[in-house]
Amino acid sequence: MEHRKTYNAKELKTTYGDLIIEGPVSPDKLAGLEFHEDLKAFRPSHQQHQALIGIAHLGDGRIIIARDRNTVVGYATYLYPDPLERWSEGKIDNLIELGAIEVIPKYRSCSVGKNLLIVSMMDDAMEDYIIITTEYYWHWDLKGTGLNVWEYRKIMEKMMNAGGLEWYATDDPEICSHPANCLMVRFGKRITNESVQKFDRLRFMNRFMY
Known part of the structure; x- marks a missing residue:
């Protein structure tokens, strides 16, 4: 199920200069931009650049x-859940995952992550989706930020709220393995009750197995 994509953009003023927050960007546009060397949370920056082009x-x-x-200093990705994750097992074709948000250290106190989410949700097509994100504390940059798990969780949750994502309970074993881990969800305005019920069965798969 492929939905339309409507490009949106906004200017963000920071103490280090103005940034453009925009998207969804095309593969060609992304390929023509420089990718900051500090975008390396998941893999070396040049490899992450290629991975994002593939997602686009x-x-x-x-x-x-x-x-x-001309330099990318932050990004957010959305794509279908990994086939190996429980979130793909319900075959809900309008469920996508906020896979990653990364911002270089220089801009981390400038509300860049929050604005990446705000621009994401400017696209009316997002009202056709259930959007999820699974947050695991072992992915968080606790060392780089100097925050403890709960301080980081609070900041992360506030950022997600800016995009309309809210905390939802689940019995997913990986999420339940630590109390700071969480599932956050945004239901688009055009999501049907049937889709919500399908998703609820995914959230509590262990309950529905018996």
């Missing part, structure tokens, strides 16, 4: 970026 090629892959002139 997918039918429902979406990349929202923050750029300083």
Whole structure:
């Protein structure tokens, strides 16, 4: 199921200069931009750049970026859940995952992550989706930020709230393995009750197995 994608953009003023927050960006546009070397939370920056170009090629892959002139300094990715995760087992074709948000350290106190989410949700097509994100404390940059698990969780949750994502309970074993881990969800305005019920069965798969 492929939905339309409507490009949106806004200017974000920071103490280090103005940034453009925009997307979804095309693979060609993304390929023509520089990718900041500090975007390396998941893999070396040049490899992450190529990975994002690959996601942008997918039918429902979406990349929202923050750029300083011609250099990407932050991004958010949206794509279908990994086939190995429980969230793909319900075969809900209008469920996508906020896969990653990364911002270089220089801009982390400038509300870049929050604005990546705000621009993401400017697209009316997002009202056709259930959007999820699974947050695991072992992915968080606790060392780089100097925050403890609960301080980081509070900041992360506030950022997600800016995009309309809210905490939802689940019996997923990986999420339940630590109390700071969480599932956050946004239901688009055009999501049907049937889709909500399907998703609820995914959230509590262990309950529905018996």
